[in-house]
Amino acid sequence: MAKEKKPRRPRAETPRGFRDYFGAEVRARNAMLARVTEVYHAYGFDPLETSAVETVEALGKFLPDVDRPNEGVFAWKDEDEDWLALRYDLTAPLARVYAQFRRDLPLPYRRYAVGPVWRNEKPGPGRFRQFYQCDADTVGSGNVAADAEICGMLAEAMEAAGIARGDYLIRVNNRKVLNGVMEAAGVLDPADPEKDAHARGIVMRAIDKLDRLGTEGVAALLGAGRRDESGDFTRGAGLSGEQAAVIMGFMDARRGDGAATCARLRELVGASAAGTEGVAELERIAEFLDARGLGSERVVIDPSVVRGLGYYTGPVYEAELTFEILDDEGRKRQFGSVAGGGRYDDLVKRFTGEAVPACGVSVGVDRLLAALTAKGRAAVAEPGPVVVTVMDRDRMAGYQAMAAELRAAGIRAEVFLGSGNMARQMKYADQRGSAVAVVEGGDERARGVVQIKDLALGARLAAAMESHEDWKAQPAQREIARGDLVAEVRAMLAGQG
Amino acid sequence: MAKEKKPRRPRAETPRGFRDYFGAEVRARNAMLARVTEVYHAYGFDPLETSAVETVEALGKFLPDVDRPNEGVFAWKDEDEDWLALRYDLTAPLARVYAQFRRDLPLPYRRYAVGPVWRNEKPGPGRFRQFYQCDADTVGSGNVAADAEICGMLAEAMEAAGIARGDYLIRVNNRKVLNGVMEAAGVLDPADPEKDAHARGIVMRAIDKLDRLGTEGVAALLGAGRRDESGDFTRGAGLSGEQAAVIMGFMDARRGDGAATCARLRELVGASAAGTEGVAELERIAEFLDARGLGSERVVIDPSVVRGLGYYTGPVYEAELTFEILDDEGRKRQFGSVAGGGRYDDLVKRFTGEAVPACGVSVGVDRLLAALTAKGRAAVAEPGPVVVTVMDRDRMAGYQAMAAELRAAGIRAEVFLGSGNMARQMKYADQRGSAVAVVEGGDERARGVVQIKDLALGARLAAAMESHEDWKAQPAQREIARGDLVAEVRAMLAGQG
Known part of the structure; x- marks a missing residue:
């Protein structure tokens, strides 16, 4: 007789890269999100909760992180042969909603959204395959007043969440200015935008690594290339020293106030039409921020903000926390970015053929909560019952x-x-x-x-x-x-x- | 030359069976959930938010609805060959969490959870493939005081949500009493529990259809069988008239108060040990409810509650809204159930081999919100900005x-x-x-x-x-x-x- 096999017990584990949240952590996060979304709400943004599942065709491929072009989604085939997937952010579903309901929605449509998103990527320490985002976007306004509004709102949201003034900085840049600088450096020809695309890709990725590699490393990548500590060689963009200097000048263009920074940028973009337009947009944003009394201790025009430049089409912004924490090795480092966004004008066009201008911001909920916890400003755990x-x-x-x-x-x-x-x-x-x-x-x-x-x-x-x-x-x-x-x-x- | 194909635009649609929630609806739901969970919290329950994705082996197959045994989950194969799936309820993940973290969790562990769940089933009018649940469970207590506590808490939660006293009723029954009645009717032999399993299955499904088929239809299904309006014939359980009368007596055993109902049930279960134990449990629950001042206008022992009996192992309860609304055809009907739960003692055992008693309740969030809206008690939509x-x-x-x-x-x-x-x-x-x-x-x-x-x-x-x-x-x-x-x-x- 065959030996009877004992059925194997299921493992009591979350799948790799997923986690659970318990008690005080859930309450602290909910309290923080309530404070942030009340700011969004006061600005006239309406809540929207889309389904977690979308068709793969509706989601498309618009992952914003330059560093991870191959990261995927969790997808499966439905019984009626459609491919379905979990949303990887809250922006792609917004584009789908706007295209689907545009006849009934106000124009412009301001909405906020809070919820988990899923990424099918390699998990790592502190990097999970499900995490929360908390977004606010304005669809249907091409006016940079909408960008300025979001920057101001983001500053208010940081303070509402518990980040003290002086502990955060909203930094604003503009993708068009970078394009202008690329033109001035001779790696972008507006009459032939495909030319030099490969070199520009290297430039973009190099700029994006400024934090990690420092000025010297980025300069090497703009030129012949860079050999890292392990001996691996990364080919550079092949720019001349003069060309590289223009790009480096862009990242280093921040001056004492918005007007001075914009003046410096105007020099750098030279005769570029795109660049000039980008600088004019930054000038208007600076004007709106001034009128709101949002001084440079809260919002600054800062050309060194490069994160997401590849994804956005105009102004970009991020919320950076400027205080220091100890990293895993006990070294002091600046806390860094907890929110980012900008203007993206092509998402709805995929569906309708009609260009719809849009801009928005996404708060990294887990990072902001970690920051509040580090500062002792998260909701205090109450005693048990x-x-x-x-x-x-x-x-x-x-x-x-x-x-x-x-x-x-x-x-x-x-x-x-x-x-x-x-x-x-x-x-x-x-x-x-x-x-x-x-x-x-x-x-x-x-x-x-x-x-x-x-x-x-x-x-x-x-x-x-x-x-x-x-x-x-x-x-x-x-x-x-x-x-x-x-x-x-x-x-x-x-x-x- | 081949004609150039214009790339097809993606359809701007949610997948079939999914939907979006806008503005006031999101805020009304959040406000309602905040009120309900504050009641859970006051009772010492702690929040838990599990990941939406589980391994298929951890989820297992515990779908509570007798009527839909084949309904599925949304599942896909991970790159490391594990099958992953979206959770179909909040109870299966709780069992996994308890098994995974039992050394760190208090015993008993009271937790509440709010969030979407997903079911890969045929969508229909008002039936979606993603919907919210709002659960409270006590893991690790075999005491029916835990069941009584949840019934009282559910009554309080209904009132906190905005359902007036008199508009709801918490109804309590016990699976063990049904087993006792099955014994008394001669279709369950405790010494040979496999015997008559098929007939009992038919009895269970028949009882579950009381609302829809009425007394006569159920009686037919307990006997030879039933021919429906379309002429289709469903085979019955084949019980004699006398046997069927015992089962029908169970569903009709409710009397003026808990004590009288329990006395009637004690007659019905006769010598059955399980049945006697079940009646004793109901008596204790009635006693706890009396001590809390929860009279029969709020919580009743009611043997006609049959929903979920197949899934649970002891006491079962549901919250029923007793006011009338107009259905799609304009006919008056009672609003019906908005929450259900009971005792389920085997979920954790799958993982650890150790039996862990547990009980809990799940609120159907969309139904409760629909009820509040029908009564004009949902959060009133504020004016726009x-x-x-x-x-x-x-x-x-x-x-x-x-x-x-x-x-x-x-x-x-x-x-x-x-x-x-x-x-x-x-x-x-x-x-x-x-x-x-x-x-x-x-x-x-x-x-x-x-x-x-x-x-x-x-x-x-x-x-x-x-x-x-x-x-x-x-x-x-x-x-x-x-x-x-x-x-x-x-x-x-x-x-x-």
Whole structure:
């Protein structure tokens, strides 16, 4: 007879690259998102929640990260032969919604969206295949006032979330200016835009690596090429020293205020029509920001912002946190970017053939929450619920009534519903982070009293005690009249606050 | 030469069975969920947000709906050959989380979860392939006090959401009692539980159809079988008249109060050990509910609750809305169930081999929101933002400043960022549902005034007007000093309230 095979038990694991969020973390994130979206809402943006699943054809391929051109989506074939996929961002679904409902939507259409997105890419430390985004976009306005509005709104959202003024900076740049600089450097001919496309690709990727490689590394990539520490050689764009200097000048064009920076950029783009238009857009944005009183301690025109330039078609912006944190190796480094966006004018055209101007911003929710946590500004974890212990299982109904009384008074409370003696129940209350426990045994019930334990005080005292006798004599427990339960628990919680 | 093919444009459509949620609907749902989860939270439940994607082996096959045994999940093969899938409910992921993190989680573990789930089933009117659930479960307590707690919490959650007392009823039953009744009817032998499994399956499905088929239809299915209106014949369970009477008696066992109902059930289960245990559980639940003051106008023991009996192992409960609405054909019908749950003791065992008792409830979010909307109790759609119109594009910075002033005073406001004349802008404000528009042209600016339009009043007046001259003379527009903008807009909004 064949040996009977024991069925293998399923592994209790999230798939690789996915994670769960527990308790205080969920509440802190929800509180942060509520504060951010209330700012979006005040600016006239309306919420939109699209389905997580889209057809692959509707999603298209517009992943914004230059560094990861091959990253994919999670996709499968539906029974009616359509390919479906999980959305990889909140912008592609917006383009689909706008094309689908454009007859019913206001024009311009301002919307915000919050939700998970999915990327089928290699997971790594701190890099997950599902993460939250929190976006705001304006579809149907070609006016750079819309970009300026989003920059101002982003500054307000940062402060609403809990990032103090001075700890963040909204940096604004313009893709058209880079195109102008490319023209001035002789690697872009507006009459023949395909020419030198390969060299421009290398330039773009080099610029994007400024943070990591520094000025010298980028200069090498603009020229003949660069050999990294491992000895690998990356071919450069082959620009002459003079050409490279124009590009490097672009990244280094930031001056004391927006007007001075724009003046410097105007020099750099020379006769380029695109470049001149881009500089004029930045000038208008600077003017709007001034009128709103958003000074350079909050929003700056900064040509060194290069992230996403390859994806956007006009102004680009990012929110950078300027304070330092310690990285995994204990080195100080600047926290960096927590939000980015810009103008993208071609997404809706895919569907309708009609060009629809649009711009928007996406907040990296997990990074912003990490920043708030680093600054101690995330929603503080509240203590756990008051735990009503169970000394006598036949009295369960009475314990339930106590918890209900406490809740009716606005105090979070629960009855211990597991099994185990008082030590086990106290351990449970400790694990819950509870501040108060309630005890009523047969003796207490007969006398119309209950014991309430100050678990926070108890923990402090226990740390200082030497013997079990000390523990039993500790003042962290008090006997009170049953009728005073709510008032006494409330006073104990207030005393801990 | 081959004709050049024009690339086909992607269709701007959600996949079949998926939908988007806009504006007020998103806010109404979020407000409702916040109220419900605050009740869960007050009871000591902690939030948990699991990943949307699970391995297929972790999900298993525990779909609770007897009627749809073949419904599927959305699944695909990962690059490392694991099958992944979107979660189809929030309970299967909870079992996985509990098994994965059981060493770190408190015991019992009370958690709530809110989020979309996905079902790969045929979509239909009002039936989508992505929908929200809002669950609360207690893992690790075998005490029916946990079930009673959830029933009481569900009643509170209904009232917090906006369902008035008297408009809902939490109905409680017990799977073990049904098993006892099956024993008494001679279709379940505890010594040989496989015997008569087929007949019991038919009985279960018949009971589940009571709502649709009525007493007579169910009786036919318990006996020889039933021919429906189309002439199709469904084979019955083949029970004798006497056997069927026992089953029918179970569904009809509800009496004036919990004690009387339990007494009747005790007669029906006869000598069955399982049945007797089930009745005792219901008695304890009734006792807990009485102690909490939850009378039969809120929670009742009701053996006619059969939904989900096939899935659960002990007590089952559902929240039913008792008011009537008009269905699609204009007929009155009771709104019906908006939440259901019960005790399920085997989900964690799949992973660990260890039985872990658990119970919980799931709220059908879309149905509850539909009920609130039907009762006019969903969050009322607020008016759209104040629209600052653009008469002079060179004055954009000034208009932005006006909107910012209004927002700083807590008034939702935006500048019109599209293109078009005043009529177009008024149409936009109308489409936004705005209550107030602000107009400042060159003349007003020179005089230091602005016009504010009461759009709500204007719409009422316009409805009563006959000529364009009436329209121009309408009192819905007022000239105010620029410096009084915030105060005057606030007064106008208050006057409309």
